[in-house]
Amino acid sequence: MRVGVLGIFLVAAFTQFTVLDSVRVSGIKPDLVMILVIFYAFFGGQREGAFWGFVAGLLLDAATGSYFGLNALVYMVAGYLAGVVQTALYKDNPFVVSLVTLLVCLFTGLLHYLFLLYLGIFISPGVALLKITFCGAVYNALTALLLYRWFFRGYTKVYR
Amino acid sequence: MPRRGSGKKFLFVVFLILAVLFLMKSTELKRVQMPPLEGAWRDFLAPVQKVCVRVTNRLENILAHPVTLLNASRQNEQLTREVAELKGRLQALEECRLENERLKKLLDIQTKSPGNLKVTAATVIGRDPGNWFKTVTLNKGSRQGVEVNMTVLVPEGLVGRVIRVSDNTAQVMLITDPRSAISSLVQETRSPGIVEGTADTSGRLRMIHIPYDVFVRKDQTVVTSGLGSFFPKGIVIGQIMEVKKDPTGLFYNAAIQPAVDFNRLEEVLVVTEVGGGPSA
Numbered sequence: 001m002r003v004g005v006l007g008i009f010l011v012a013a014f015t016q017f018t019v020l021d022s023v024r025v026s027g028i029k030p031d032l033v034m035i036l037v038i039f040y041a042f043f044g045g046q047r048e049g050a051f052w053g054f055v056a057g058l059l060l061d062a063a064t065g066s067y068f069g070l071n072a073l074v075y076m077v078a079g080y081l082a083g084v085v086q087t088a089l090y091k092d093n094p095f096v097v098s099l100v101t102l103l104v105c106l107f108t109g110l111l112h113y114l115f116l117l118y119l120g121i122f123i124s125p126g127v128a129l130l131k132i133t134f135c136g137a138v139y140n141a142l143t144a145l146l147l148y149r150w151f152f153r154g155y156t157k158v159y160r
Numbered sequence: 161m162p163r164r165g166s167g168k169k170f171l172f173v174v175f176l177i178l179a180v181l182f183l184m185k186s187t188e189l190k191r192v193q194m195p196p197l198e199g200a201w202r203d204f205l206a207p208v209q210k211v212c213v214r215v216t217n218r219l220e221n222i223l224a225h226p227v228t229l230l231n232a233s234r235q236n237e238q239l240t241r242e243v244a245e246l247k248g249r250l251q252a253l254e255e256c257r258l259e260n261e262r263l264k265k266l267l268d269i270q271t272k273s274p275g276n277l278k279v280t281a282a283t284v285i286g287r288d289p290g291n292w293f294k295t296v297t298l299n300k301g302s303r304q305g306v307e308v309n310m311t312v313l314v315p316e317g318l319v320g321r322v323i324r325v326s327d328n329t330a331q332v333m334l335i336t337d338p339r340s341a342i343s344s345l346v347q348e349t350r351s352p353g354i355v356e357g358t359a360d361t362s363g364r365l366r367m368i369h370i371p372y373d374v375f376v377r378k379d380q381t382v383v384t385s386g387l388g389s390f391f392p393k394g395i396v397i398g399q400i401m402e403v404k405k406d407p408t409g410l411f412y413n414a415a416i417q418p419a420v421d422f423n424r425l426e427e428v429l430v431v432t433e434v435g436g437g438p439s440a
Contacts, residue, residue: 016289017297024423027361028291060289065324065331071290112292116338123292123338123359131361132291 005040009056012036017063028135030143031105033060037075038082038101038144039151042091046083053079070115078108094148102141109133259427265315266429277392278433280304282312282330284425292359294334296320296425301328309390311431317396317419318342318384319428330430334422335397336363343389344397347381349374355382355397355416363422365398370412376403382416392434 012032020029033056041049057075061068081104089096113128123132266281282304286297300306302325312319312332320340324331333340340357344367353370370376380400386393402415 013289017286020289021287021423027363031290033289064288064293064295066293116292121338127358127360132359135361136291 005052006055009033009036009052009059013056013059013063016060025139026131026135028132028139030139031136032143034075034078034105034108035101035140035144035147036151037079038104039097039148039155041079041082042086042097042100043155044083045086046080049079049081049083050076051079053077067115067119070112070119074108074112074115077111078104081107092152094145094152097148098141098145101144102137105137105140106133109137262427266427277431279313279429279431280306281427282306282430283427285329291361293339294337294357294359294422295323296332296334298322298330298332298428298430299328300430301325301330303327305432306330306430307432311391311395311434312428313395313431314420314425314428316421317398318391319420319422319425321390322430332428335365335418336360336422342391342397343385343387344382345385346370346374346376346400347383349376349380351376351412352385352387353382353411353414363418364401365416365418367400367414367416368406368411370403370414372405372409372411376400376412376414378402382414392431 016032020032023029037049037053037056040052044052053075054072057070057072060071060075064071082100085100085103089100091097110129110133113123113125113133116123116128263281266279280300282298282300284296285299288295298306298312306322306325308322308325310322312321318335320332320334320337322330323333335342335355335357336359337357338359342355343352344355345352346367351370351374353367355365355367358364358366367382378400382397382400384391384393384395384397396419398416398418398420400414401417404413404415405411406413
């Protein structure tokens with residue numbers, strides 16, 4: 001089963017590298033891999049979320065080739081956080097998942113920014129936090145809202 | 161002795177021939193006026209003819225309808241297929257035409273470049289997955305002679321530089337990437353400065369450390385200076401959109417609109433040699 005999930009993450013990463021650039025809005029594109037990590041964490045819990053977050057992040061790191069581990073850490077935290085909050089929430093409500101996606105993306109955006117500062121890459125806080133993090137998080141939340149039903153149906157079909 | 165009956169027949173035949181000859185003569189095209197008898201006959205026949213023709217047509221239509229339908233359906237199917245095929249061909253041709261235009265422009269760079277640049281064309285096959293960095297992946301690598309730090313450009317201006325190569329691919333850091341810094345000049349005033357990527361979603365760049373002694377203004381062009389960097393001199397970077405004083409008061413800072421539309425990069429040129437020597 002895990003090979004299947006890995007395959008899904010590979011396809012998502014490939015889409016992220018190629019097709020998703022064409023759906024940029026004001027220079028921001030949705031993070032399909034992040035959304036999938038949050039979805040999996042929402043069903044599998046914090047351990048599963050952190051695991052798939054780490055694996056998905058590693059896939060992206062391997063493809064980008066720079067700062068190996070940066071994405072792995074950020075996506076792992078995203079998976080963990082989504083896994084932690086899911087226990088108290090309704091899983092069949094896409095709005096709840098969308099809100100969780102928004103919050104998790106805001107937090108991980110901030111984390112990403114701090115890691116970049118640590119690596120000596122300075123981006124103006126206005127651009128980093130408002131344009132990239134906030135706008136990116138909103139776009140991810142909206143995309144999650146659109147995709148969740150489809151994921152929910154697929155997941156429940158396979159696992160139950 | 162000839163029989164009486166056959167004489168009558170002969171006369172009848174002669175009469176018939178003469179009558180037909182007369183009829184032929186009298187109905188030749190030159191005549192304008194229709195004889196009254198013929199006119200009356202035609203007038204009488206007209207409505208009958210009309211009804212007959214209408215009924216015949218109707219019958220023909222009814223009988224031929226299934227066949228016509230079948231033919232029309234077949235024809236429709238065939239035409240739909242043809243339209244789809246032609247549409248596909250048209251699109252392919254349009255794509256070829258656009259590609260041809262782009263490649264022509266790329267070739268112009270090589271022929272018109274002052275620095276005697278040797279270039280190799282490459283296609284963009286991937287982009288950075290996130291929103292933080294601005295990189296693209298090209299379909300050419302070390303096997304095709306691409307090396308790290310080679311300059312990448314398009315007819316409109318500078319794209320970036322190669323930061324990583326594999327056998328068949330190269331990763332290019334765009335000038336909009338926050339890690340990018342390029343030694344540059346304002347073309348009109350020759351004021352030097354450093355153009356940095358900002359990661360701003362608007363795609364704008366920032367030129368810093370512009371000396372305070374020469375006034376720079378909007379719409380001036382910024383080019384590479386060729387000093388202490390990987391980029392050959394004189395490649396267009398963009399245009400100044402806004403000029404501000406540096407907080408220290410010693411320099412100007414300027415917002416630059418890149419000459420290249422990075423969202424629509426498809427083919428690029430990698431500069432492999434500058435003036436006879438390798439670019440990197």
